[in-house]
Amino acid sequence: MMLMVELLPALWRGTVITIEVTCLSTAAALVLAIAAGLARLSPLRPLQWITALYVETFRGTSLLVQLFWLYFAFPLLLDIRVNAMTAAVLALGLNYGAYGSEIVRSSILAIPRGQTEASIALNMTPWMRMRRIIGPQALAMALPSFGNLQIELLKGTSLVSLITLAELTYQGMMLRSYDMSRTTLILILILLIYFGIAQLMTRIIRLLERRFVVGRS
Template sequence: MFDHFGLFVSTVADGLLLTIEATVGGILLATVLSFLAGLAMLSRFAVLRAITRVYVEVWRGTSEVVQLFWIYFALPVLTGFQILPLWSGIVVLGLNFGAYGAEIVRGAVQAVPREQREGCVALNFTPAQRMRRVILPQAFVDMVPPFTNLFIQLLKGTALLTFITVPEMTYQASQVLVTRYTGQAALIWTIVLVFYLVLSILITSGMKVLERRAAVRVGRAPRRAALSGAGT
């Protein structure tokens, strides 16, 4: 059973870099969209709130696979512009998980005690100063645990890129190895599981460090319980 173990590990590892690239790219895009959309949903402008709500509901309420096919296959037909497979995956992951992250941001900002907002008003802070100097630093501590869950889900979502032939880890296992070594599928997929587990642990560890630093910055211990709305 273990005769080809080294070959299996090296073949799956050939897709590791693309998995990491898709994950990092998706996380960066999702984080930006989460804050933009989350804060937009709290805007005093009804039109902005409505537009943002449409984005969130559309991307949360439709299939990731269909979204991926639409971006990669349908969009080029409409625009005449073909997006590279990896970039298509990053765009879909960012837009999809950004919609979930928007609810995390919105909920965390709204959870900041009212007294903090009133104190900002008493100090004559502008709305931008209130958000930047008082509200967001406190809310950020509460955002980190659910964002950890979200980023791990995003990592696992990179396996969908197999459908558009991005040779990430799942593609390497399913299209390169399992088709040739069918009788050793259990070992092959166990190796893939271990790779994903290690990456998940790295994300969790990094986010824990970030949470501790954010908590120290505002003078309190990090919360253990994650806010709802992580989309897990």
């Protein structure tokens, strides 16, 4: 018990930072996913090409390398310095936003074409069609996939310890370096904390799913 009391304050500080990075990165990824997903469906070819370049670049390269580029390389190339938190949120947001854009695009394409044609016949503007007809249905279909992506993002936050951000994994490794005999206990606690956060996120997504199903029925 005394060991737990000694370890928990540092792990709690790391947990708070992990949750902060997760929330900020999720918000950034969601905005980028919606913007890029809609852009991929735009009739403007240059916009499609630019968005495709972004999506394929961030899906096709390592998140760890992207973190290192934002934190170490950009300051050298462009003389733009970002702190570890900003680099972490940007890298995670850009990376998972690229994956999320494909969820948005596929969800919109899954809406039956007849509904779009019917809304056009009713003289709805593109914005009205998206807000009233396509958007709610696409969101309901996308929620399970976005929930899985959010869990992946949470697990990806452990990589930001490598750019000196003192999140949960970083704090655990620092505690371990002080006393190697506590390694097993520290790693078990880290696993339990990540699991707890993931379960909370899963429950929130499921509540949203049920709400949207009820709203559509």
